[in-house]
Amino acid sequence: MSDAPGGLGRRLRYLARRAASLNPANVWRIAGAAAPLTRKPRLLIVADMLWCAVRYEFAFQDYLDWDVVMLTAAERRTFITHPKSNHLAMTLNDPQLRRIFADKLQFNARFAEFIGRDWIELRASDADAVRAFLDRHGRAMLKVPDSLSGFGIEKVEASEVVDVEAFRTRAIERRQFLLEGYIVQHPEMAALCPTSVNSLRVITFFDGSELKVLASVLKIGNGGDIDNFSGGGMYTMLDDTGTAHFAAFDGTGATYAVHPLSGVSIVGFTVPLYAEVLTLLDRAARVIPEVPYVGWDVAITATGPVIIEGNPNSGVYQSKPSVSGIREGLLPRYRAAIGF
Structure with a gap:
């Protein structure tokens, strides 16, 4: 893969884009939110954020989400970042066929047997x-x-x-x-937060014969209609059986071991019918194999999983070190599965 994640040329281009769109107020806000995890002065955190953007391609929100301020250089190198993921999507996914995923109307028509609505x-x-x-x-x-x-x-x-x-x-x-x-979700999923469909984001790579799961995430709403960060939602990582072992966190960095509205424990929650999710995605990934790197949003209904949408440029999800104690990101898993 030419100019693979971490390439100098791409880093410089990324730095130029970030410099052009720099929002000092947002940088200062994120530095303040990260401050409780370190003894560094806020100005030094800002400097570290800028350094990490250049050296490791951490977006500023990445820096907050994954507690980068408290990680060593070796640990920082293990994290897949949004710019790295974007490069993978641009390199791996067919530019014409990815448009089917980017347009929900086209996606629903092409993946009709999987969407269940x-x-x-x-x-x-x-x-x-x-x-x-x-x-x-x-x-x-x-x-x-x-x-x-x-x-x-x-x-x-x-x-x-x-x-x-x-x-x-x-x-x-x-x-x-x-x-x-409207998707009527499984009662166990609705119990987490009844105002939104609480979905999974399963990021996969299809190598032409085998579907490889890169990350599996439980997204949960927090009183809004959607479970996305932008709607005040939160997420936590799932293990290979669909179980959450750590508290969820939202876009502000707040963490939740128990859902603040429903009182349901997030830690220890197991997604129902999780094995069926993987079977469904294995079938769906073969529909357009020319788009092998996809972040699938999946809802769980009482009768089985259904696909909400497929994202050809998936966001990135990893454990929050201050909550999970896990100080290694998923970049090694991505590298092993994709081969870069």
Whole structure:
């Protein structure tokens, strides 16, 4: 793989982009949030953040999420970072076929047998069709087809939609072209946080014959409609059996051994039907083998797992050292599976 993760040329390009988009207030905020883990003055933490961006390609949020301030140089080198993951996605995934994953409308059509829900395209549906869809499902989700990180997702209650044409027009103006039936999750998953579908992010690499799991993550909402960081959600890593051994954490760095709203213990939680998740993804990964590096979002229903979407440029998830005691990242696992 040319200019593999860690290549000097790519680091310099990354540094140039970061310098152009630098937000001093955000850097100062993250340095303050990381400060309790070290005796370093805040200014030195800022300097360390900048050094880590150049030397190891840590994004600033990465620096906070994975407690980089408390890691040694050797430990820092073991972490897969968002820029490294992005390079893998650009190198491994076919640039034309990845568009199917990047567009939720195309993805739903191509992976219809795996998604387990109805959907309609609002631009191609009149008010009567939208009304019938809403009444049939009772609850639905509006989505922007090409959005990331949960942006543009909105829960819809059929009983609250009185003027369907106005609802349809408003959604189209906001580019919420996709209307999906709401996923009713497994009772054990709903118990974690009933306001959102609490999903898995399973990052995989398909080598042409075998599916290799690089990371498995439990994402949990915290009172909002979605479980993403952007919606106030949290995550924790899962082991190979689908069990969480450590507290979850959110985008602010706050940690939760027990869910603050439901009171359900996150530590020790085992995802139901986890073996079926892996079987499902092994089948799905073979649909478009030219896109081998994917972060799959999976919901667990009472009758089995369903795929929410596939991300051809998956985010990165790793254990938080101050919570788990694990001071090694997943880069060695990625290297062993992918071969770079």
